[in-house]
Amino acid sequence: MARIAFVNGRYAPLSESMVNIEDRGYQFSDGIYEVIALVDGCLVDETPHLDRLWRSLSELKISEPLSRPALKLIIREVLRRNYIYDGIVYIQVTRGVAPRDHAFPQEAKPSVVIYAKRKPLKKLLQKAKTGVHVITVPDQRWQRCDIKTISLLPNCLGKQQAVEQGAYEAWQIDQQGYVTEGTSSNAWIVTAQGVLVTCPASQNILRGITRDRILALAQSCGLGYEERLFTLEEAYQAREAMVSSATSLAMPVIKIDDHMVGNGHPGDFASVLLEAYCLYMKEKSVPVPGLRRS
Numbered sequence: 302m303a304r305i306a307f308v309n310g311r312y313a314p315l316s317e318s319m320v321n322i323e324d325r326g327y328q329f330s331d332g333i334y335e336v337i338a339l340v341d342g343c344l345v346d347e348t349p350h351l352d353r354l355w356r357s358l359s360e361l362k363i364s365e366p367l368s369r370p371a372l373k374l375i376i377r378e379v380l381r382r383n384y385i386y387d388g389i390v391y392i393q394v395t396r397g398v399a400p401r402d403h404a405f406p407q408e409a410k411p412s413v414v415i416y417a418k419r420k421p422l423k424k425l426l427q428k429a430k431t432g433v434h435v436i437t438v439p440d441q442r443w444q445r446c447d448i449k450t451i452s453l454l455p456n457c458l459g460k461q462q463a464v465e466q467g468a469y470e471a472w473q474i475d476q477q478g479y480v481t482e483g484t485s486s487n488a489w490i491v492t493a494q495g496v497l498v499t500c501p502a503s504q505n506i507l508r509g510i511t512r513d514r515i516l517a518l519a520q521s522c523g524l525g526y527e528e529r530l531f532t533l534e535e536a537y538q539a540r541e542a543m544v545s546s547a548t549s550l551a552m553p554v555i556k557i558d559d560h561m562v563g564n565g566h567p568g569d570f571a572s573v574l575l576e577a578y579c580l581y582m583k584e585k586s587v588p589v590p591g592l593r594r595s
């Protein structure tokens with residue numbers, strides 16, 4: 302069955318979906334994106350994801366491509382047309398098509414691409430039972446990592462290094478030796494004293510929607526947490542570690558570089574938070590009408 306994408310007002314099979322070679326996303330990475338998880342036919346935290354999409358547009362002065370209700374309708378239609386029940390929806394907006402010139406075009410209509418793919422939650426939960434390995438790489442990115450831009454080359458280089466070393470993710474380390482975040486996830490540790498720690502929201506990290514949800518869940522579960530910088534040295538000594546994102550949920554980390562984290566098994570904080578997150582998704586997400594388990 303061909304996958305269907307929405308591209309600039311048209312639904313078409315992926316193989317027939319085209320963008321103009323002078324799209325500024327293609328030539329300059331001049332665009333932004335969002336990824337929203339669909340679990341059991343429900344979009345997880347759609348509202349904060351769309352809030353962040355609007356914020357990214359505004360930070361890059363890209364005009365609003367569609368009204369929010371229209372975007373929500375299209376997201377749902379893409380999910381229905383692709384018969385997706387567990388997976389992700391990808392939304393990308395670029396500044397649009399214009400003759401190649403670094404400065405913004407006087408008039409450009411933003412380009413919108415929305416497509417979706419299956420991603421079974423079961424596999425992810427299986428992985429969470431054993432935990433994953435992360436490596437570390439220098440943080441080589443720009444100074445506006447808070448914007449979810451499609452400009453992801455340093456992230457791709459880091460992730461590729463992780464893949465080549467058999468790891469799940471690469472944690473990026475800034476010039477002062479602090480862990481900023483993963484290439485596509487936020488980074489967490491639990492200190493020897495039992496405090497959950499993640500990097501504060503700033504221009505140095507993408508403020509993950511999952512990160513914020515986990516902080517709220519930590520609070521409601523009575524777990525102590527701090528939003529502060531932590532060094533790689535501190536991470537090596539941590540009792541537990543974790544990564545979070547819409548597609549990794551709260552994934553326990555059992556090895557950082559060659560250092561075993563804790564006893565080398567997913568710890569209590571990670572287990573409690575993953576369970577709380579799964580419960581949150583189940584209880585608080587609203588079903589998309591017309592989706593059926595496939």
Ligand SMILES: Cc1ncc(COP(=O)(O)O)c(C=O)c1O
Binds near residue numbers: 482487506508
């Ligand atoms: C660099 C980076 N940090 C953090 C995240 C996690 O964000 P979220 O929880 O909103 O998926 C992502 C997700 O793509 C990311 O690319």
